[in-house]
Amino acid sequence: MDYGKIKKINRLLESKEISCAELTQKYLGAIDKENPSLNAYIKTTPETAMETARRVDKKIASGEKLMPLEGVPMTLKDNISTTGIETTCCSKILSGYRPIYDATVWDILKKRNAVLLGKCNMDEFAMGSTCRTSCYGGARNPHDTSRVPGGSSGGAAAAVSGNIAAYALGSDTGGSIRQPASFCGIVGFKPTYGAVSRYGLIAFASSLDQIGPLTTSVEDAAIIYDAIAQYDKMDSTSSGMAKPAYASLNNDIKGKKIGVAKEYLDGVREDIKAEFEKSLKVFESMGAEIVHLSMPSIKYSLPVYYILACAEASSNLGRYDGIRYGYKTLTYADRNDMICKTRSEGFGTEVKRRVLLGTYVLSAGYYDAFYKKAQNLRGTIVRAFESSFAQCDFMAAPTVPMTAFPMDYTPDNPVETYLTDLCTVPVNIAGLPAVSVPCGLGSDNMPVGVQVIGRKFSEPLILNAAYKFEQAACAFKPVETGVKL
Amino acid sequence: MVTHEDILKIARLAKISVKPGELDGLTKDMNEIIGFADTVNSAPVDSTDFDNINGLTNVFREDEAVPSYSREDILSNAPCAEDGYFLVKRHS
Numbered sequence: 001m002d003y004g005k006i007k008k009i010n011r012l013l014e015s016k017e018i019s020c021a022e023l024t025q026k027y028l029g030a031i032d033k034e035n036p037s038l039n040a041y042i043k044t045t046p047e048t049a050m051e052t053a054r055r056v057d058k059k060i061a062s063g064e065k066l067m068p069l070e071g072v073p074m075t076l077k078d079n080i081s082t083t084g085i086e087t088t089c090c091s092k093i094l095s096g097y098r099p100i101y102d103a104t105v106w107d108i109l110k111k112r113n114a115v116l117l118g119k120c121n122m123d124e125f126a127m128g129s130t131c132r133t134s135c136y137g138g139a140r141n142p143h144d145t146s147r148v149p150g151g152s153s154g155g156a157a158a159a160v161s162g163n164i165a166a167y168a169l170g171s172d173t174g175g176s177i178r179q180p181a182s183f184c185g186i187v188g189f190k191p192t193y194g195a196v197s198r199y200g201l202i203a204f205a206s207s208l209d210q211i212g213p214l215t216t217s218v219e220d221a222a223i224i225y226d227a228i229a230q231y232d233k234m235d236s237t238s239s240g241m242a243k244p245a246y247a248s249l250n251n252d253i254k255g256k257k258i259g260v261a262k263e264y265l266d267g268v269r270e271d272i273k274a275e276f277e278k279s280l281k282v283f284e285s286m287g288a289e290i291v292h293l294s295m296p297s298i299k300y301s302l303p304v305y306y307i308l309a310c311a312e313a314s315s316n317l318g319r320y321d322g323i324r325y326g327y328k329t330l331t332y333a334d335r336n337d338m339i340c341k342t343r344s345e346g347f348g349t350e351v352k353r354r355v356l357l358g359t360y361v362l363s364a365g366y367y368d369a370f371y372k373k374a375q376n377l378r379g380t381i382v383r384a385f386e387s388s389f390a391q392c393d394f395m396a397a398p399t400v401p402m403t404a405f406p407m408d409y410t411p412d413n414p415v416e417t418y419l420t421d422l423c424t425v426p427v428n429i430a431g432l433p434a435v436s437v438p439c440g441l442g443s444d445n446m447p448v449g450v451q452v453i454g455r456k457f458s459e460p461l462i463l464n465a466a467y468k469f470e471q472a473a474c475a476f477k478p479v480e481t482g483v484k485l
Numbered sequence: 486m487v488t489h490e491d492i493l494k495i496a497r498l499a500k501i502s503v504k505p506g507e508l509d510g511l512t513k514d515m516n517e518i519i520g521f522a523d524t525v526n527s528a529p530v531d532s533t534d535f536d537n538i539n540g541l542t543n544v545f546r547e548d549e550a551v552p553s554y555s556r557e558d559i560l561s562n563a564p565c566a567e568d569g570y571f572l573v574k575r576h577s
Binding site for chain 2 (some may be wrong): 187355
């Protein structure tokens with residue numbers, strides 16, 4: 001099975017089977033070949049990549065040992081700030097914006113000589129589940145290019161699944177790492193809220209956003225997590241409570257109790273349910289015990305999520321005024337007209353819809369009925385998870401209720417697309433960690449993922465469970481295109 | 486039920502201009518989304534308050550001067566800048 005890249009690349013480089021410059025060229029060549037059909041990258045950074053690769057080669061030549069992530073060609077979602085490299089959130093309103101500082105996660109990886117191949121496509125401001133709201137046009141699924149890769153980290157998932165990046169960092173506000181990972185047949189990991197610094201992540205909904213890795217194996221996810229989960233004084237929500245996960249990956253999960261809440265299966269397609277049931281059998285075959293739970297409040301997760309996320313977005317996106325950075329309208333009557341026109345021309349339809357909804361639920365007369373009620377329910381959902389975890393060690397659920405849908409799928413209304421987030425949003429609402437691992441194929445032969453969900457800061461346990469599952473299930477289905485190591 | 490007037494009012498608050506041709510579609514979409522969001526009001530009210538997700542409390546730090554960005558760096562992304570300032574049309 002050809003999964004897991006980081007250790008393999010490390011071995012290839014240290015044994016001098018390939019130089020880092022050659023490896024990087026190989027990836028850049030594969031991007032040239034595959035990106036026209038995948039649209040995973042919206043920008044490549046060959047100079048930055050080759051400069052780092054040469055630095056790594058010098059280190060190897062001098063006999064120095066490499067750090068685990070050193071020399072590994074990777075990519076970042078376009079909402080992660082990179083000094084001097086255009087960072088747009090795939091929105092016209094940030095066209096031309098070149099950050100003057102690095103996001104902390106990129107600062108950490110840069111210091112470890114990570115080879116940045118380019119920036120990846122995403123739904124505009126991470127608002128979407130298809131990658132189609134990107135101002136650069138949607139990315140495509142490497143398993144079937146007539147289908148979406150999911151979103152919002154759709155470009156990142158397509159790049160990793162299509163073997164034109166060894167791994168990617170994305171962000172997950174309501175499932176934006178796990179959902180595209182499930183659609184593209186790879187591993188997507190959303191850490192606990194506060195485990196990884198969000199300094200330099202362009203904000204969508206600050207009480208929900210979290211950065212995490214998209215990889216081809218759980219081992220890779222653990223290596224990256226251990227590197228980036230550090231306390232950061234630049235992020236006031238950074239906790240410093242994260243524990244390393246790599247060392248415990250191979251622990252026995254015999255006797256572990258896995259909670260399954262029946263409400264997670266409401267609205268899930270039959271073939272996905274069948275794959276999920278098979279996954280539970282795999283866990284049982286390793287000696288884990290299934291505990292059946294009920295969490296009625298889960299059914300309110302989606303509306304709670306959309307109210308809170310849009311409210312926070314309407315405030316966070318207030319900063320785009322055409323004055324300090326990004327796009328500015330050409331003709332206007334006065335300052336107010338300039339700001340209104342800049343925002344109307346700069347934001348896409350979905351972003352405008354969400355900013356308007358957010359403004360509505362925060363406005364006088366509606367605040368109590370919507371925002372306050374949703375905050376109250378958020379507390380109910382948090383407590384429902386707390387009581388569930390009193391009865392089990394971790395939980396399992398399908399990642400997405402369906403497989404990747406066709407590029408030309410047209411929903412009857414915006415709410416229909418929101419339903420794809422059904423199984424991913426509860427975790428963000430409660431700030432919990434969750435990892436999606438490939439578990440099989442749907443009736444349409446497209447990848448399906450299963451989620452392992454844990455208590456706050458229980459990354460070592462959920463990655464351990466996901467790793468054991470991955471080894472036992474052997475459900476990873478590689479795509480034949482891109483770089484072969 | 487959200488009306489055209491409601492949409493125009495919210496749009497004014499959000500500083501987004503809505504063209505006459507967009508109003509019908511936007512009102513329809515917003516009614517769907519708000520109808521969906523309104524399902525929270527069928528849930529029982531929980532008596533416990535919710536504050537923040539990790540139970541964090543405010544931590545104050547010493548007010549120390551640290552190096553910051555140069556004026557040139559800050560202005561480097563501005564669509565219009567002059568004499569070291571952001572340039573904005575005079576308020577009439």
